[in-house]
Amino acid sequence: MNRQDNQQTRASVFDLSYSQLEARMQGLGQPSFRARQVWQWIWQKGCPDFARMTNLSKELRHRLAQELDLRLPALSGLASSRDGTKKGLLSLYDGQEVEWVLIPDKDHFTLCLSTQVGCSLGCTFCSTGRMGFVRNLTSGEILAQVLIATQVLEEARSSWPLRNIVFMGMGEPLLNWSQVHKGLTILRDPMGLGFSHRRVTVSTVGVPGTLTAFAQTGLASLAVSLHAPNQALRRQIMPAASRLLPLSDLMDTLQAIPLKPRQRITVEYILLGGVNDGLNQARDLNRLLSRLKCKINLISFNPAPELPYTAPDPDAVAAFEHFLRSKGQTVTLRKSKGQDIQAACGQLRNSPGRSNAGSALEPNMERGMHAQT
Template identity: 45%
Template structure:
């Protein structure tokens, strides 16, 4: 619940409206794991709240540090289902990557989560709870927030869970909550065009589009969503999004060896992005068990990057993190379901 909804709820319980702000701050800013620790609430209220509104925060059940500094987390939800998140430390930022669904219905051929199918949507509380659980695990003794950025790029298609994702983003930005800058929260989509347009109208956080191909033939094969919203429809929508001043659309481009990493792909990508305020993140693929794709050579990645730069597009190579501990989205959960351990180097 956001603050206004929480105020309405506490009043419906016969409580005072100001209690809502106290509870919201304890949950989302101070990281309280139970009502008992909310010391500015009366003892009577702390005893009553668990009966009328039990807390159901995601529980970290597995933590896997990687050799590159990333940490992969497996969360168990109140109904026993599981999702994943990753903490990614870098020199200029500390990012948490979180899930928005259990499984995913998009069926992208290069994604480990896609093998699970869609199980259910997460609530806004379950989404935010992943961030807060990781922050609680990493919080410094002086209380400084250990996370600077949040990306909705874990398990699931965020815009297929639009309402919960918008509500979660609102909580993450709220000054009584974690208080993230809107520019430091990014939601990624496989390209659900109507939901993209609604999302940009209703939320101020940044949007990323998982593009991954420069022709409909290839994108149809690796991303079934392209059959509903082909490239011309998707990119036309991107040109017309009502972005805030200074914002750009980030295009995520997973590079698959021999599939979408040619010089001609780079040229086509430059043509596709004409008229769009864009940034491109190139992501060399990391294989996972059962994957039919291979990682491109460093030379192919560098040549692709140079071609984009020569064409005037802002582009970066974003290395997959957590590879030594099953870094591909969904790999820890699918391995846990199968009773196995992800092999080193099979992240994505």
């Protein structure tokens, strides 16, 4: 039986919320604490086989194996950058593919994960947007990236742990909110993957209604992909996002979000050479953000052959950053990593059966690793 046929007959255990797993156990005539045991085997111990869940009866283990699929997607490619960044290619049950990125930072790794195959927004500076939208990922496929990235680090015997999770890969998370919400709940659950609030960030262009709903959950920190200080320029470089939630409405929504005393919204701003990186744009950005409790994350554009922009001049970047700091803004200039394997911000893309990771750095690409049989 192939992976797709199997998926049609058995539900993936990774797609189940705790309450759904508990209902499954009750349907099998089991007490509710059995769900907790299975849950801990899956998320805390990373157990790949029901037969190894030794505190369950042999009969129950057999029933679970018949009804639930415990296989992860196959890691069909792994590329390593000169700077230590790693990009993985996951092959999903239906043949679609997504990429994730492990980014080294001081003494730990941050995982940039994907929530959709492709993206419907088509931001003009993003390679993923040129793919168009294929489908949403399930919560299990989202969390599989965490489990497999952890396996990669363990097999590499890395002394650096996976500490942070950022929903900044392929896709717009809030356009897949039901599955992202379920995934965040498991990610934060102390009996699940156990990540703290400050270690998880969701990046969004802003989706009406859903943006507020996400913020009210308190499940993760919020990062907003802004990239333009006025609606006209945002419409030019982010046409779909600017229609989805015009800039004035976006700012009103952000200002209405209640924040804790030390909490801030992260504003992401990609600097495109000669487009949005001038001092006039810096002044407009400062004015726009003057009433918002935020910190600004500046990102130099990472060129790609298919995109119509160039990287900003370093002097322009320095001047942009200096002006914002002089106005009292908290500013971070993000250092791009993984450019040599096309793993930097905005560079993730693939088509079925073929990843750009392979073409980017074929000598460092390992294919067919970690496939679950």
